[in-house]
Amino acid sequence: MTDDRTGVRGPADGAAPDGTAPDGAAPDGTAPDGAAPDGTAPGGDTPDGAAPGGAVPRGAAGLPAARTPAATAPGAPVPGAPAPDGRTAAPTPPAPRDPHAPRASRGGVSAFGSLSKVMVVAFLRDRSALFFVVLFPLMFLVLFGTLFKSASSPHAKVAQVGPVAVVDSLKGPARDDLDKVFTVTRMPDEAEALRKVRKGDLDALIEQDGSGTVVLRFSAADQVRAGAVQGVVNALVQQANQDASGRPPAYRLRSAQVEDESIKAIQFFTPGLLGWAIATGAVFSAALTLVSWRKKRLLRRLRLAPVSAGAIVASRVGVSLLTGLVQTAIFISVATLPFFGLRLTGHWWLAVPLVVCGIIAFMSIGLVVGAVAKTEEAANGMAQSIVLPMSFLSGSFFSMDDAPSWLKGISEVLPLRHLVTSVQSVLTRGGGFGDALPTMGGLLLFAAVLTGIAWRLFSWEDA
Amino acid sequence: MTAAIAAEGIRKRYGDIQAVDGVSLTVESGEFYGILGPNGAGKTTTLEILEGIREADEGRVELLGESPWPRNPRLLPRIGVQFQASAFFERLTARETIRTFASLYGVGAGTADTMLDRVGLAGFGSVRAEKLSGGQAQRLSIACALVHDPELVFLDEPTTGLDPQARRNLWDLLRGINAEGRTVVLTTHYLDEAEILCDRVSVMDHGRILRTGAPAALVRELDDKVRVSVESGVVGADALREALAAAGAGDVTVEDDGTTLSASTRTPAPVLSALAERNALRGLEVRGATLEDVFLHLTGREYRA
Numbered sequence: 217m218t219d220d221r222t223g224v225r226g227p228a229d230g231a232a233p234d235g236t237a238p239d240g241a242a243p244d245g246t247a248p249d250g251a252a253p254d255g256t257a258p259g260g261d262t263p264d265g266a267a268p269g270g271a272v273p274r275g276a277a278g279l280p281a282a283r284t285p286a287a288t289a290p291g292a293p294v295p296g297a298p299a300p301d302g303r304t305a306a307p308t309p310p311a312p313r314d315p316h317a318p319r320a321s322r323g324g325v326s327a328f329g330s331l332s333k334v335m336v337v338a339f340l341r342d343r344s345a346l347f348f349v350v351l352f353p354l355m356f357l358v359l360f361g362t363l364f365k366s367a368s369s370p371h372a373k374v375a376q377v378g379p380v381a382v383v384d385s386l387k388g389p390a391r392d393d394l395d396k397v398f399t400v401t402r403m404p405d406e407a408e409a410l411r412k413v414r415k416g417d418l419d420a421l422i423e424q425d426g427s428g429t430v431v432l433r434f435s436a437a438d439q440v441r442a443g444a445v446q447g448v449v450n451a452l453v454q455q456a457n458q459d460a461s462g463r464p465p466a467y468r469l470r471s472a473q474v475e476d477e478s479i480k481a482i483q484f485f486t487p488g489l490l491g492w493a494i495a496t497g498a499v500f501s502a503a504l505t506l507v508s509w510r511k512k513r514l515l516r517r518l519r520l521a522p523v524s525a526g527a528i529v530a531s532r533v534g535v536s537l538l539t540g541l542v543q544t545a546i547f548i549s550v551a552t553l554p555f556f557g558l559r560l561t562g563h564w565w566l567a568v569p570l571v572v573c574g575i576i577a578f579m580s581i582g583l584v585v586g587a588v589a590k591t592e593e594a595a596n597g598m599a600q601s602i603v604l605p606m607s608f609l610s611g612s613f614f615s616m617d618d619a620p621s622w623l624k625g626i627s628e629v630l631p632l633r634h635l636v637t638s639v640q641s642v643l644t645r646g647g648g649f650g651d652a653l654p655t656m657g658g659l660l661l662f663a664a665v666l667t668g669i670a671w672r673l674f675s676w677e678d679a
Numbered sequence: 680m681t682a683a684i685a686a687e688g689i690r691k692r693y694g695d696i697q698a699v700d701g702v703s704l705t706v707e708s709g710e711f712y713g714i715l716g717p718n719g720a721g722k723t724t725t726l727e728i729l730e731g732i733r734e735a736d737e738g739r740v741e742l743l744g745e746s747p748w749p750r751n752p753r754l755l756p757r758i759g760v761q762f763q764a765s766a767f768f769e770r771l772t773a774r775e776t777i778r779t780f781a782s783l784y785g786v787g788a789g790t791a792d793t794m795l796d797r798v799g800l801a802g803f804g805s806v807r808a809e810k811l812s813g814g815q816a817q818r819l820s821i822a823c824a825l826v827h828d829p830e831l832v833f834l835d836e837p838t839t840g841l842d843p844q845a846r847r848n849l850w851d852l853l854r855g856i857n858a859e860g861r862t863v864v865l866t867t868h869y870l871d872e873a874e875i876l877c878d879r880v881s882v883m884d885h886g887r888i889l890r891t892g893a894p895a896a897l898v899r900e901l902d903d904k905v906r907v908s909v910e911s912g913v914v915g916a917d918a919l920r921e922a923l924a925a926a927g928a929g930d931v932t933v934e935d936d937g938t939t940l941s942a943s944t945r946t947p948a949p950v951l952s953a954l955a956e957r958n959a960l961r962g963l964e965v966r967g968a969t970l971e972d973v974f975l976h977l978t979g980r981e982y983r984a
Contacts, residue, residue, distance in 0.1 A: 330782035334768045334775075341770040513766040516732060521783040522755045677732075 327523040331531035335505070339539065349500075350543060353493030357485060357547060361556045364481035372398035372419040372441040375409040380424045382452040397448050420445045482558045484615065486551040487567075487639035491574065491632050492603075492612040493547070494540050498575045499599045501536045502582025506674075507595040510586075515676050533579060540575040544568065548643075558644060566642040566652040573659040574635040580666035581631075587673035606632050631662050681744040683708045683831050683862040684729060689738030690886075691724055698724040699735070700886035706864060708830075711857045713877035714866045715970075717978055721886040722866040723763065723835060729864070730760050730833055743831060756784055759829035763836050765820040767808040773819050774804035777826055784827035791826055798822040798852060814845030818852065825856065832856060834865045838872060850876060870971040880970070884978045894970045901976055903968035904932075907950045908941035910962035914954070916940060922953045 339345055376383060386394055394400070398419070403409040412418040413433060419441050420434035432449050434442045458465050509515045518528060544567065551558035581602060589595035607613065609626055610633035616624055627633045638655040641647030684706040691699040699721045706712045716722045727733040729740055731747025731754070740747055745754050767776050774795060781791035795801055798818040803811060811819060817837055824832060834853070838846045846869075853876060857863045867873055873880050874894045881891040890897060916935040919942065923931050928949035933942045939962075942950045947965060954960055 326785060327783050330779050334771060334779050337775070338768065338770045508769065513762050513764060514768065517760075517762070517766040517780075518783070519750065520730065520732070520755060520758070520760050521780070522752050523783050 327521075327527040328531045328534070331523075331528060332535050335531060335535040336538070339501075339535070349493070349497045349539065350546065353489050353496070353543070354546060354550060356492075357489045357550060360485045360489070361482050361551065364485070365556070372445045373417075374398045374400050374420045374422055374445060375403045375412065375418050376400050377403055377406045377409055377421060377423040380422055380430060381428075382424075382430060382449075382456045383422065385456070386452075394448065394452075398445055420449075422449060480557075482551055482556045483640065483644040486547060486558055487636050487643055488610075488612040490544060490547045490571075491610065491636040491639065492607040493543050494571060494574055494635075495578045495603050495607065495632050497539055497543065498536050498578035499582040499585065499603050500596075501539070502532065502579040503585035503589065503595040503599045504582075504592060505532055506583065506586025507589050507592055510676065510678060511591065519676060533576065536579055537572060537575055540571055541568065544571050561642075561644055561646040563646075563648045563652070564643045566647075566649070567639045569656060570635060570639050570642065570652055570659075573656040573663075574631065577631045577635075577659040577663040577666075580663040580670065583670035584666055584673065587670045587675070590678065606630050609633065610636050612636060631659055634658055681708075682706060682741075683710065683743060684712075684864065685739075685741045686729060687739045689725070689728055689735040689740060691721075691728060691733065691736050697886050699728065702738075702883070702886070702888055704881055704888060704891065706862060708862055709857075709860050711853075711863045711876055711878045712865070713873040713880035714864070714883055715868065715870065715873050715880050715974060716866075716883035717868065720883045720978075722883055724886075725883070726833055726835055726864070726866055730758065756827055757830050759824035759827065759832045761817075761820050761824040761832075761834045761837060763839070765808075765816050767816075767819070767823075769809075771808055772805050773800055773808050773811060773815075776808045776819065777823055780823040781826045786827050794822045794826045795819075799848070812845075814841045814848065817841060817845075817849060821849075821852065821856075829861065831862045832864070834863065836866055836868070838867065838869060846872070870969065870974055874970040882974055882977050889977045890973070897973045898968050898970060901968050901973050902945065903972055903976075904943040904945055905947045905968075906941055906943045906964075906966045907947050907954070908939045908962070908964045908966075909954060909959055911935045911938055911940040913959040913961055914940065914957045918957075919950075919953060922957075923949060926953060928953070 339349075383394070383400060400422075401418075406421070406423065409418065409421045410433065413421050413435050416435060416437050418435075419438065420432055422430065422432050424430050430449065430453050432446065434445055436442050506515075509518075548558075548560070548564075548567070550556065552560060582599065585595055585598045585602070589598055609616070609623065610630050611627070612632065616627050616633075619627070634655045638647070638651050641651040682705045684704065686705075687703045689699055689702045690697070702721075702725050704712075714722050714725065724733065728735045728738075729742065729747065731740075731742070731750060734748050742754055743757055745751055747754055747758075768779060771779065774792065777795050778788045778791040781788065781794075792801075792804070795804055798821060800811075800815060800818055800822065803815060808816065808819060821834065821837060824834075837853070838849050841849065850872065853863065853865070857876075865873075865876065877894060879891060879893050880897070881888045882897075883889065890900075892900070916933050919940070920931075920933050923933070923942075926949050928944065929946060931942050931944040931950060933940070935941075940959075944950055951965075954963070
């Protein structure tokens with residue numbers, strides 16, 4: 217019954233049939249505030265359930281087009297309302313409605329948009345978050361990429377004492393080839409040279425005695441280099457023997473390089489560190505948003521606004537996806553710089569949907585952390601103690617190939633492990649849908665399970 | 680007629696503590712209603728149940744004719760809530776904060792800016808919300824609760840921790856909000872605040888409402904003594920006592936501590952005329968009971984942490 221509202225002093229009541237009709241002649245110049253403007257169905261004869269002031273959620277989509285754009289101003293001063301007292305800070309006329317305000321339309325979308333904006337702004341203004349999420353992992357990429365760039369060719373240092381015919385006789389291209397493998401330094405004092413080999417300053421000492429025997433004394437500190445030096449010197453001696461025999465060699469060796477499929481450092485570190493960076497960003501963003509918004513009562517505040525939980529979650533996921541994809545773009549751009557020399561293969565773009573699925577999976581971990589943790593500090597600690605071991609076990613920093621089988625077993629159940637392997641495969645090793653799709657499915661399944669767990673553990677309030 | 684709030688027999692228990700123990704109250708539309716009580720009286724829990732944030736174990740609540748629990752999206756745009764601790768987004772300025780809340784209700788930026796201006800924060804729009812002073816933060820928080828023009832506004836201890844100027848400034852703002860026809864429900868433990876602002880108050884303790892009424896009515900109901908005091912030395916305490924006895928003034932306690940001569944009585948008229956006859960009104964003060972006396976009378980004087 218409309219009469220039920222008789223006592224409502226609020227102008228929301230507008231031209232309500234309570235005898236105060238003049239009040240409704242909206243002092244703010246809007247159309248009489250009767251039923252229609254505020255979202256009540258046109259026709260206005262709705263029963264009292266459709267109370268004034270937004271019986272229809274203001275954000276609801278699909279409202280009748282007949283809605284007056286100028287919404288009511290329930291704040292309009294009620295003529296005859298007792299003037300409070302002299303000291304009243306001149307109750308300014310109530311906030312006039314912004315006529316351009318997209319008042320009713322798409323509340324869900326606008327909530328999604330404004331919450332996303334809030335998170336992006338907060339992230340961009342948080343220097344330490346920017347550093348740890350974007351720059352810190354990139355520093356590792358640059359550092360590791362540079363350090364391990366030339367690790368493949370162990371260049372040996374060899375001291376030569378006195379004349380050594382097999383070395384001295386090398387001229388032109390043959391000599392250049394030798395220099396590629398090791399540097400020969402002439403040293404006058406055998407004892408001094410030997411001491412340096414012992415200390416590890418030099419890798420080997422070469423000399424020739426009167427009988428034509430070439431003596432090579434090496435340190436086994438670096439077995440790869442020791443082996444390389446031995447092999448080369450042995451080959452030199454055999455070559456010299458062959459030449460000395462004056463006969464053409466019976467056998468020849470012709471070597472050809474096969475397309476190299478071993479993993480170069482940058483191929484390994486790009487997906488590994490990218491995975492670590494993404495996992496860090498996603499777990500922390502989900503966990504900390506949840507905990508800090510709950511602690512600051514923002515969750516409660518949002519719950520009191522006509523905003524769906526879906527819009528809140530969607531905006532958080534959207535912003536995390538955005539940051540994750542920006543991270544990915546930066547990583548790949550840096551790694552493909554000529555200096556680092558990452559070469560992308562065929563379906564490298566599959567890394568993008570893989571990363572998207574990965575972010576969703578890691579955010580679900582963050583949701584569980586955020587549901588359990590009561591304070592930001594606790595969430596921080598929990599998130600870090602999940603992300604870091606997971607990254608180590610997933611081969612983000614070093615290969616798990618040589619790990620004991622039980623560790624590999626653990627690593628197999630970690631989402632990051634699969635993300636890193638698949639991204640590596642599609643990014644640089646010619647992998648395709650066959651590598652990406654099962655991983656994407658697995659990551660999404662993982663996310664579904666953990667989100668379910670988080671939902672069970674979740675609470676809007678601290679207490 | 681639909682009351683803004685009608686609650687009946689609400690109860691809420693946390694473990695061993697009966698936080699709310701059978702609260703019934705009715706708030707009329709347009710009323711400025713106060714809930715008073717010492718810390719831990721159950722004010723905040725009651726408010727949270729009314730707002731629809733918590734479910735009552737028992738009882739019935741209707742807000743503007745609808746049930747607030749479970750979360751009722753039709754009701755949300757019609758109510759505005761301000762919490763004890765201000766809930767702002769991180770690293771946003773005051774203007775961004777209120778615009779964000781406005782957009783959650785589909786309210787435009789222009790309206791949000793006007794509201795910011797109205798609470799006197801127009802000059803602080805580009806200050807980060809966490810950098811605002813206590814009073815400014817409270818005003819921002821109230822602005823955020825009002826930006827969508829709610830009919831019913833809940834304020835939980837809005838002036839706690841503010842200095843006297845900021846409190847008065849906020850009172851003016853709250854009176855203005857109420858004067859526009861909004862129903863305002865306020866919890867506070869400042870009695871002067873309730874006395875000045877509220878049309879009616881409920882005094883709560885141990886989860887129950889002890890008394891409800893207009894502040895002045897509650898004070899009258901207490902029927903406490905009036906204390907009349909003047910500067911001492913003009914008239915002697917004994918002389919006054921004799922004069923009052925002669926006039927048949929009844930139960931009067933007269934004391935002189937060397938600075939002030941005071942007389943406590945339920946019938947101040949004979950005292951005043953006796954003093955006036957003797958031209959002894961220098962430094963006259965007449966103090967009746969206040970809401971504070973009602974409060975202390977109802978909730979006891981012992982200190983509770």
